[in-house]
Structures are given as structure tokens and as C-alpha cells.
Amino acid sequence: MKIALFVDSFPKLSETFILSQIDGLLARGHEVAIFPGAASGEPLSHPVVERRKLLQKTHFPIQRAGGLRARAVRLLRIAGLRLSRP
Numbered sequence: 416m417k418i419a420l421f422v423d424s425f426p427k428l429s430e431t432f433i434l435s436q437i438d439g440l441l442a443r444g445h446e447v448a449i450f451p452g453a454a455s456g457e458p459l460s461h462p463v464v465e466r467r468k469l470l471q472k473t474h475f476p477i478q479r480a481g482g483l484r485a486r487a488v489r490l491l492r493i494a495g496l497r498l499s500r501p
Contacts, residue, residue: 417446419494425451425473426460434463441467449473450494452486 418440422433440447449472464470476490 424453424455426464427455
């Protein structure tokens with residue numbers, strides 16, 4: 416199953432519950448795509464980020480001018496395009 420996760424920022428060291436959820440989904444054979452609103456910018460990350468190569472599964476938004484609504488529409492379009500590929 417293909418699963419898209421929309422989060423505020425990624426990866427965040429303090430949000431271990433999200434990383435545990437992603438790790439569990441991958442362990443069960445699901446395909447996961449992560450769509451953060453922004454990069455967390457934290458210098459450290461949880462070991463599961465490297466072990467599962469989560470940054471390769473993360474689709475960071477392109478920084479463009481526009482309000483929150485315009486960014487949300489673009490993010491949903493990108494997600495739709497990425498998830499529709501086999």
C-alpha cells in the first residue's frame with residue numbers, strides 16, 4: 416500500500432511517535448512518502464531516519480512565493496503525482 420504522510424516539519428528528533436509509525440509501516444512492507452511543510456533544520460536526527468533512508472522518501476516543498484493556501488494546493492498536486500506512479 417502507498418501511504419503519504421503530511422507533517423509540519425521533518426525530521427524532528429522530538430517527534431519519535433511519527434518516526435515509530437513510519438518505521439512500523441515500512442516494516443509491514445508499505446511504501447511511504449513524506450511531505451513536510453519545511454525541513455526541521457535540526458542538526459541531529461533519530462537513528463531510524465538514517466537506517467530507513469527516510470530523507471530519500473521525503474519530498475520537501477519548493478520554496479516559492481505564495482500564501483498557505485497556494486502552498487497546500489501545490490503540495491497536494493505533487494503528492495498526487497508521486498503516488499500515482501507505479
